[in-house]
Amino acid sequence: MSSTTRSKSHVSVLTSAINPLANPRGAKKLCELCQNLAYLQCTKCRVTFYCDTEHQQADWVGIHEKICQLLIPIRTAMPFHSLQADRDHHRAQILHRQEELIEISRAVAQKKLFEGKYQESLPAAQLSLRCAMDVYGPSAVQLVPAYLLLAEANVGLGSLSQAEGYLSQAEWTVMKTPECSHTVRHQLHRNLGRLYTATENLEGALLHFANDVASTWHSHLTKLLETHTPGSMTLEHSFDEAQQAEADQMLRAMLKVQESSPKQATAQNTLVAHSLAMLWFLGGSPDKALEFGRKALQSSQLVPDHSLTEPIQGLLQLAAERGPHLTIAS
Known part of the structure; x- marks a missing residue:
């Protein structure tokens, strides 16, 4: 059937x-x-x-x-328990089931969006949002994934004003949550780029897609750096010289635009400068890694989110210790 x-x-x-x-x-x-x-x-x-x-x-x-x-x-209404331990155990069970329900509904919504079933994705996305509110509260950063699902569905349906409302909620939540993960920020920029494309705000779309690209590069380079060992040439398995030059040119262009506009968030300057520092460190150019690492450190100290400060300081130390013997594979 x-x-x-x-x-x-x-x-x-x-x-x-x-x-x-x-x-x-x-x-x-x-x-x-x-x-x-x-x-x-x-x-x-x-x-x-x-x-x-x-x-x-x-x-x-x-x-x-x-x-x-x-x-x-x-x-279902909670049964009466005379012992506090029993009441606590019951609440813990309900909380676990609610968290499970958040993940199930989120996965269903994502699958339907991937299949282009925008209308069918809405009930699952709405349920994920309501459950997240019940568990984490109405202003928690854990609500952002559900906001983004709802926004994507509404963009797909052409309901742009509703999509904008959900993205405004997501953006506001991310802005007031310095510890918000880069993955969530990356997803937010991608959805904002899609919305601005749909509303023919090409300048806004390009800005958010650029931030999305910067987040992707930062995540990829961070993973490469984590697997890097002294004396290894990590980039030979991931880039050739032309690809490194292309990445450098793109990231430098983003940094230049961000530094020239007072409206741009310093957090993005930090992200891009740190990406450039990692790119050149892994490419065997510790001097350039130091140059961009210092820029990244300076930017990181001007924003509430200090999550990148320690990784940047660690990279600067590695670059200062590293000699000229590393070269990018040809």
Whole structure:
């Protein structure tokens, strides 16, 4: 039986079995998708509600079919426990299930986005966001991946104002969270680039795509440096001389643009300068590594996020100790 057939069958069971007035007195039930007043109940888990059959079917196809039974312990009232240890154990179990639900719904949304099923991805992305809010609070950086999923889905659907709203929330959260990972920042820049492309703001799109590229290079070079050992020539397995020159030219151009514009974040200057320092250190040019490493260190001291300061200082020490014997493989 196809998922569509199963969905219609499930809706039929739901609508024939549920009295619109059957909700307990005094307890308002809200639709899983739109948060409007709900009149229908899932007949399988009995803890999920909908305003109409259209939203029930959309949720079933989008995510509910996969997590229906997982919702029961999470959304059922906690049983009475006389001992505090039992209450704590129960809360820990619920928290674990909520975290599991965040990851499942996020993975489902990502898969559907990859397949181009933008509308179907929305229920899973929305569930991931709501669960993350329940677990981490309404302003936590852990909400950003769900915001980005929702933004990507809405860009795909042409709902650009909604996408912009989600990206604004994500950007604001990242800005106030200095310890936010570079992976999340990289994903944010990529989604902002897509939004600005869709709105024909090409200058903004180029800026964010450039920041996305810079984050990718920084991550790649960091991994190379972590596997680098004294006397080895790491770059011979990753770059040739022309590729190193191309990377240097691109990163220098980004740094020049960022340094010439007062609007550019110093954090990005740090990222690009550190990338250049790693590139030239791995390429066997400790003098250039020192030059860009000092720029990176200076920039890192001007921003709240000091996560790169220690790696930059370590690279400067290595470059200062390294002699001229390293050369890039031809």
